[in-house]
Amino acid sequence: MTGAAEADLPAREAAGLRKLKPDRPRIAVGLATCGAAMGGDRVYRRFQEIIGAGGDDIMLTKTGCIGYCREEPQVNITIPGRPLVILHRVDADDVEEIVTAVRAGEVPYEMALCRVPSWDHVTGTTVEYGGGFDRIPLYQDVRFFSHQKKVVLRNAGFINPEDIDEYIAVGGYAAAKTALTEMEPDAVVAEVERSGLRGRGGAGFPTGLKWRITRKAPGDEKYIICNADEGDPGAYMNRNEMESDPHMLIEGMIIGAYAIGAREGLIYLRAEYPLAIRRLELAIAQARTCGLLGERIFGTGFDFEIRIVTGAGAFVCGESTALIASIEGRTGRPHPRPPRLTDIGGGLWKKPTDLNNVETWCNVPVIIQNGGDWYARIGTEKNTGTKVFSLVGKVDRVGLVEVPLGTSLNTIVFDIGNGGSQGKKVKAVQTGGPSGGCIPVRLFDTPVDYENLNRVGSIMGSGGIVVMDEETNMVDIARYFVNFATGESCGKCVPCREGLKHTLLLLNKIMAGKGTEKDLDTLGLLADTIQKTSLCGLGQLAPNPVLTTLAYFREEYGALVKK
Amino acid sequence: MTHEEIGLSGTPKKSVTIVIDGRKCRADEGEIVLSAALREGAAIPHLCYEASLDPYGACRLCMVEVCHNGKTSMVTACTLHATEGLEIRTDTPEIVKYRNVLFELYLAEAPKSDVIKEMAARYGVTRTRFLKKIDTDDPLGGSCVLCGLCVRVCNEIMGAGAIGFVNRGPYTVVGTPFFEANTDCIGCGACANVCPTHAIRIEDRDGERVMHSWGGGRVRLAQCGVCGKYYAPGALTAATLARLLPPLRDDLAGLCPACRAKRIADEEIRVNMRGGADHHVRPRRS
Structure with a gap:
């Protein structure tokens, strides 16, 4: 059989650049789920009506999300020779004014958040937009952005996620080409090892090592899987990564499959992310058309296909063995390891399988493009690279932030997030979702990395940071997360199934003012038992909110129990 | 399953020495440690283990402490395989502490089960601090601990798949689809036989086997052509x-x-x- 046509990257790159910097004004509406939820789709429809009525002098398109959720809906304006201007909090009623200004070669200053004269897409491509509009603040002077370092989110909010040409124009698929045509698979693995990249799903296992183990596992048939079952309350990093830049994930998986020796990749994607599913399906189809998926990719002997498998609404299916069971059509319940996924008999259809989180895969192209050493210089010695966090809860500037690992909670919550919303005092943050712990403000000098978060009783998790202020009752917070975990427990092992239920009952009793000091002791012992004896990570980590609030906010429990 | 997997390949299994509570014992290499320990008379409680089924590790009662390179960790003995020199302890203060809490959880989950009461009492646990589950309509009579043995034996051994887990988390129960009589049930009774708490009720009457716990399904009994029984x-x-x-x-x-x-x-x-x-x-x- 003859292979697909070799990908014509230069032609696509040129086409993409013409779309990013057209010879007429470009208006791009931020249309990830968050933007649409805030009214972005209404704004987009209004633009369609108004621009459509006046001819095709303006190019209207979509982008993903730049991460500043508080300021949605956002609209990017690119006038030839001028900087890209990001408008914020745009309403459908503002559209007419915007179009009138743009047709006059201007932008409405009062709606402008910032301007971007040039944007570094990190992979060696810098898009120069132009000068002018000096009254609008520069991107790097906006405090929400100034402490961030965009690596994974380098394209998010700038390119159209539904157009492969724009991804290629900003350096996309160059890393895949380099890996497949110039590097041996072992060299690719070595480069990832050199980068120090660790699993972004939360456990922090060295990615290169996992790849090497899977590569060395016996057998010709192997699988790679992307875990996109992001389900922590308040966490949506992966959603935005897939909605704003789906090709980055696909490229990472192509490189990983080549390095590991897999011919098939799966994306286990939760059904609650319909837009991510749609954009990834589109991106996979585009990549296939361009010969980037399928047979003989880049004219090499390497064949690779990606298929999406949607979940059915179970949080526990993010656990690796339950995820495999779910893909195979069985009930999503974890089973004891070993065998590990990377072992023969432990993975998908009993074949050795490499499972990585969305963000882990997204880090791969830039590592290959810029080198493992370049990547290892970001962050700290044992925690390299950047991490995307969703900064939510009672914080002033809500949004997705990307910072080098090792950045302190102070920087994230106060410098980037500007402290509590409505000027209230911040009391604590909860990191790592329902499995994480609550960290009090006095420990906010803690650098955010895998080990230091464990040291204070929490975890990195997938990257949710929920901020609590002075009005938050910490017992109620523990109750909220235990309630979530109880509902999501698969029910297989007794500490998680029964233990969490009784933890919730005790917390309800305490919240109702009917608890006693003795109940607090029982609560602590029960949480400890669940942590030590549960079968899988869900149960082992679910008591963290209770254990940390008991340790750091015991007085709040004390105030609620009968004396 | 191949002969190799079930140990019929003709080559005898390698024997290894494992240490249980300081006592040296022999075990087959790769043997489930719980099985070896029970043979040696160790007192390890368990509810979900059955030699003929795949390791499951759900009841968590058989947790033992494993000493490896000077580091200790708690694992379930029913999912642990014997290797040369493996050292386990079954009664450390830590094990006892957590096991007792688990017994209390079982006493609250299956308050009607005498088996659970007796087993817990053997390990010194006679009361529970947790709210007891009271369900007067429970077809399993308040005795099910969701060890999964019935579901697994029905699926893995009998191949019938007549019962399964319904719901999840604390709402999990065992039952037939929609709790109705299931025609897939062949009435073998393996579920009732394997149940550690005797929670499953089956009755033979009037030439039929009635599956009281499984939606009242009825299976015709065969009549002996000679004696008529x-x-x-x-x-x-x-x-x-x-x-x-x-x-x-x-x-x-x-x-x-x-x-x-x-x-x-x-x-x-x-x-x-x-x-x-x-x-x-x-x-x-x-």
């Missing part, structure tokens, strides 16, 4: 007979175990008196 579910008998060769199958069809034994004995006596060979063992050549 109802002896086993018809579907199970048919499935079992299908595995036999024709002469034996035809001879045994429609007989209860007692009449079967009598029929075979009579036949043996008749054949031996004539000095012939047992045709049941060596099929006749056609």
Whole structure:
């Protein structure tokens, strides 16, 4: 059989650049789920009506999300020779004014958040937009952005996620080409090892090592899987990564499959992310058309296909063995390891399988493009690279932030997030979702990395940071997360199934003012038992909110129990 | 399953030494440690382990402390495989502490189960601090601990798949689809046999087996052609007979175990008196 046509990257790159910097004004509406939820789709429809009525002098398109959720809906304006201007909090009623200004070669200053004269897409491509509009603040002077370092989110909010040409124009698929045509698979693995990249799903296992183990596992048939079952309350990093830049994930998986020796990749994607599913399906189809998926990719002997498998609404299916069971059509319940996924008999259809989180895969192209050493210089010695966090809860500037690992909670919550919303005092943050712990403000000098978060009783998790202020009752917070975990427990092992239920009952009793000091002791012992004896990570980590609030906010429990 | 996997490959398994509570014991390499420890008389409680089923690790009662390179960790003995020099402890203060809490959880989950009460009492736990689950309509009589043995034996051994887990988390129960009588059930009763807390109620009456715990499903019992007794579910008998060769199958069809034994004995006596060979063992050549 003859292979697909070799990908014509230069032609696509040129086409993409013409779309990013057209010879007429470009208006791009931020249309990830968050933007649409805030009214972005209404704004987009209004633009369609108004621009459509006046001819095709303006190019209207979509982008993903730049991460500043508080300021949605956002609209990017690119006038030839001028900087890209990001408008914020745009309403459908503002559209007419915007179009009138743009047709006059201007932008409405009062709606402008910032301007971007040039944007570094990190992979060696810098898009120069132009000068002018000096009254609008520069991107790097906006405090929400100034402490961030965009690596994974380098394209998010700038390119159209539904157009492969724009991804290629900003350096996309160059890393895949380099890996497949110039590097041996072992060299690719070595480069990832050199980068120090660790699993972004939360456990922090060295990615290169996992790849090497899977590569060395016996057998010709192997699988790679992307875990996109992001389900922590308040966490949506992966959603935005897939909605704003789906090709980055696909490229990472192509490189990983080549390095590991897999011919098939799966994306286990939760059904609650319909837009991510749609954009990834589109991106996979585009990549296939361009010969980037399928047979003989880049004219090499390497064949690779990606298929999406949607979940059915179970949080526990993010656990690796339950995820495999779910893909195979069985009930999503974890089973004891070993065998590990990377072992023969432990993975998908009993074949050795490499499972990585969305963000882990997204880090791969830039590592290959810029080198493992370049990547290892970001962050700290044992925690390299950047991490995307969703900064939510009672914080002033809500949004997705990307910072080098090792950045302190102070920087994230106060410098980037500007402290509590409505000027209230911040009391604590909860990191790592329902499995994480609550960290009090006095420990906010803690650098955010895998080990230091464990040291204070929490975890990195997938990257949710929920901020609590002075009005938050910490017992109620523990109750909220235990309630979530109880509902999501698969029910297989007794500490998680029964233990969490009784933890919730005790917390309800305490919240109702009917608890006693003795109940607090029982609560602590029960949480400890669940942590030590549960079968899988869900149960082992679910008591963290209770254990940390008991340790750091015991007085709040004390105030609620009968004396 | 291949012969290799079930240990019939002809090569004897390598024997290893494991240490249980300071005592050296022999075990087959790769053997489930719980199985070896029970053979050696160690007192390890367990509810979800059954040698003929795949390791499951759900009841968490068989947790032991493993010492490896000077570091200790707690693991379930039913999912742990024997390796040379493996050292486990079954009664450290830590194990006892957590095991007692688990017993308290079981006492609250299955307050009607005498088996659980007796087992917990053997380890010194006689009361629970947790709210007891009271469900007067429970077809499993407040005795199910969701060890999964019935579901697994129905699926893995019998291949019937008549029962399964319904719901999740604390709402998990075992039942047939929609809790109705399930025609996939062949009435074998393996579920009731394997249940550690005797929670599953099955009754034979009027020529039928009634699955009280499984939606009241009814399976016709086969009647012995000789003595007239109802002896086993018809579907199970048919499935079992299908595995036999024709002469034996035809001879045994429609007989209860007692009449079967009598029929075979009579036949043996008749054949031996004539000095012939047992045709049941060596099929006749056609």
